[in-house]
Amino acid sequence: MAIIEIKVPDIGDFKDVAVIELLVKPGDTVKAEQSLLTVESDKASMEIPSSHAGVVKELKVALGDKVSEGSLVLMLEVAGEASVSNQAPAPVQQALAATETAVTPVPATVATVPVASGPVEVRVPDIGDFKDVAVIEVMVKVGDTVKAEQSLITVESDKASMEIPSSAAGVIQELKVKLGDKVNMGDLLAVLQGSAAAAPQASAAAAGASPSSASNAAPVQVEQAQAATGSVAVAATAVAVPAHNPTTPPLGLPHASPSVRKFARELGVPLNEVKGTGLKGRITDHDVQAFTRSVMSGAVQTQAAQANAKPAATGNNGAGLGLIPWPVVDFTKFGPTERKELSRIKKISGANLLRNAIMIPAVTNHDDCDITDLEAFRVSTNKENEKSGVKVTMLAFLIKACVAALKKYPEFNSSLDGDALIYKQYYHIGFAADTPNGLMVPVIKDADKKGIFQISTEMGELAKKARDGKLGPAEMTGASFTISSLGGIGGRYFTPIINAPEVAILGVCRSTMEPIWDGKAFQPRLMLPLSLTWDHRVIDGAAAARFNVYLGQILGDFRRVLL
Numbered sequence: 362m363a364i365i366e367i368k369v370p371d372i373g374d375f376k377d378v379a380v381i382e383l384l385v386k387p388g389d390t391v392k393a394e395q396s397l398l399t400v401e402s403d404k405a406s407m408e409i410p411s412s413h414a415g416v417v418k419e420l421k422v423a424l425g426d427k428v429s430e431g432s433l434v435l436m437l438e439v440a441g442e443a444s445v446s447n448q449a450p451a452p453v454q455q456a457l458a459a460t461e462t463a464v465t466p467v468p469a470t471v472a473t474v475p476v477a478s479g480p481v482e483v484r485v486p487d488i489g490d491f492k493d494v495a496v497i498e499v500m501v502k503v504g505d506t507v508k509a510e511q512s513l514i515t516v517e518s519d520k521a522s523m524e525i526p527s528s529a530a531g532v533i534q535e536l537k538v539k540l541g542d543k544v545n546m547g548d549l550l551a552v553l554q555g556s557a558a559a560a561p562q563a564s565a566a567a568a569g570a571s572p573s574s575a576s577n578a579a580p581v582q583v584e585q586a587q588a589a590t591g592s593v594a595v596a597a598t599a600v601a602v603p604a605h606n607p608t609t610p611p612l613g614l615p616h617a618s619p620s621v622r623k624f625a626r627e628l629g630v631p632l633n634e635v636k637g638t639g640l641k642g643r644i645t646d647h648d649v650q651a652f653t654r655s656v657m658s659g660a661v662q663t664q665a666a667q668a669n670a671k672p673a674a675t676g677n678n679g680a681g682l683g684l685i686p687w688p689v690v691d692f693t694k695f696g697p698t699e700r701k702e703l704s705r706i707k708k709i710s711g712a713n714l715l716r717n718a719i720m721i722p723a724v725t726n727h728d729d730c731d732i733t734d735l736e737a738f739r740v741s742t743n744k745e746n747e748k749s750g751v752k753v754t755m756l757a758f759l760i761k762a763c764v765a766a767l768k769k770y771p772e773f774n775s776s777l778d779g780d781a782l783i784y785k786q787y788y789h790i791g792f793a794a795d796t797p798n799g800l801m802v803p804v805i806k807d808a809d810k811k812g813i814f815q816i817s818t819e820m821g822e823l824a825k826k827a828r829d830g831k832l833g834p835a836e837m838t839g840a841s842f843t844i845s846s847l848g849g850i851g852g853r854y855f856t857p858i859i860n861a862p863e864v865a866i867l868g869v870c871r872s873t874m875e876p877i878w879d880g881k882a883f884q885p886r887l888m889l890p891l892s893l894t895w896d897h898r899v900i901d902g903a904a905a906a907r908f909n910v911y912l913g914q915i916l917g918d919f920r921r922v923l924l
């Protein structure tokens with residue numbers, strides 16, 4: 362075993378290029394020519410391969426470091442007695458695009474020509490082993506002004522694809538190629554009205570120019586596969602980039618030119634989600650733009666956004682959570698069935714409920730409170746106000762009592778915002794309403810500023826609107842706390858699901874007369890079952906118990922609200 366130094370090979374004109382990606386870590390076993398890191402200049406990016414197989418002992422570069430030819434990249438433990446000082450750097454390796462099987466080098470065989478002033482012919486430079494490669498993308502049209510080194514077309518063989526740049530700046534007078542044409546080194550691509558740019562002329566390559574003139578050459582971009590951690594475009598400049606052995610291509614990678622990959626990277630567009638409309642499904646910059654537009658307009662969601670967003674009411678089979686799949690059962694085997702679509706409201710609320718149930722570490726405290734006196738007051742109040750047409754139910758008192766408890770325990774009236782809590786200084790109370798189409802949650806705004814009659818009146822109006830399907834968005838949003846009352850129906854306790862981004866919800870069931878021990882005897886008292894569900898990230902069990910106790914005290918003696 363020996364430890365050898367792996368250095369940056371000849372990367373042509375590139376100097377002080379930034380390390381943008383580390384592809385290995387200490388302990389990793391690497392093959393010869395396996396990519397170790399990605400470097401990027403303002404013109405291109407490329408992967409730096411290992412010259413040997415071995416085990417990575419130590420990384421000598423970090424993200425953001427600047428490297429040049431000869432810079433030490435890492436220490437590698439290799440089999441045998443290799444000399445540390447004698448390791449030739451590996452050639453710069455180009456990875457493979459989705460449909461490609463290998464990448465052929467782009468040798469340095471273009472030469473400089475004198476400055477052009479009249480029409481300039483742009484020809485296919487030396488593109489190495491590529492012969493009869495198909496034009497799969499034409500990036501310019503007649504009349505376009507192009508800069509020297511701007512990509513004009515993309516060509517593709519069965520092994521690789523590459524962008525062919527203009528050797529001069531100018532206005533395109535004639536385009537000599539079209540989609541599907543086969544081209545070779547030296548073929549005429551375009552005629553420019555030159556603007557005296559001192560750029561290399563590809564046609565010189567055909568005339569047998571020497572590889573040593575490489576430093577002046579126009580770059581030819583060779584398409585690079587998208588690495589697992591992000592796409593990287595290699596611009597193999599027309600320097601001496603030696604050939605390397607074909608490697609196994611990564612499968613299922615998107616098919617796009619380096620410039621499109623760069624464009625997508627800049628926009629944060631996941632290329633593998635973009636549908637290519639170019640030849641052979643190739644992704645063009647228009648496709649990237651169209652994808653961006655559709656994401657921005659909300660017409661499309663990226664997979665990452667979908668993963669973070671609410672799952673469908675029932676469409677999610679649990680695979681994303683690493684769960685076993687949802688059982689698919691043919692119920693007709695067991696008896697007659699009928700399939701009915703969920704209502705729109707059920708679909709929407711189902712998705713929200715699922716997210717909230719999964720994402721919130723929720724705990725429910727069950728408690729009873731004595732509402733004997735309050736119920737007597739409610740009944741007498743309703744009698745006194747029979748003619749007003751406003752009926753006061755227990756829920757109106759519960760809303761008022763909750764406001765008092767929220768004021769005393771403000772974290773129940775908050776929302777999580779990353780590592781912080783947003784304390785709301787308003788008291789908008791949502792109440793779950795049962796409608797023919799499903800559950801809706803209208804909101805009583807500023808419940809702290811309203812009396813029991815006003816709350817009762819609004820509740821009646823909002824509940825009616827909910828049942829008639831006439832609630833507006835403003836009437837269903839902005840709640841800071843929610844109450845779900847099943848008191849009119851029955852039941853004892855239940856575990857309501859928090860209506861995110863709220864942090865707590867109060868469930869109420871039907872009050873019943875119960876024998877309560879007063880220290881001397883059992884007394885008949887009307888007991889109201891309360892179920893408070895709370896987000897344990899925000900609220901502690903003790904605080905939840907205090908909230909319930911305080912709520913019970915208020916409902917037991919409503920005069921406490923005034924204290």
Ligand code: CAO
Pocket residue numbers: 754755756757792793794795796800824845846847848849850857869870871872889
């Ligand atoms: N204990 C005993 N009786 C109760 C009670 C309680 N906790 N709460 C209400 N009642 C009584 C009322 O006093 C009323 O009695 P009367 O008809 O004798 O006057 C009756 O039950 C019906 O009340 P209500 O339900 O019409 O009125 P409300 O203010 O209590 O509730 C509303 C209004 C809109 C919340 C309710 O109609 C509703 O839709 N509840 C269902 C909420 C729901 O679905 N929650 C579950 C969400 S999770 O899926």
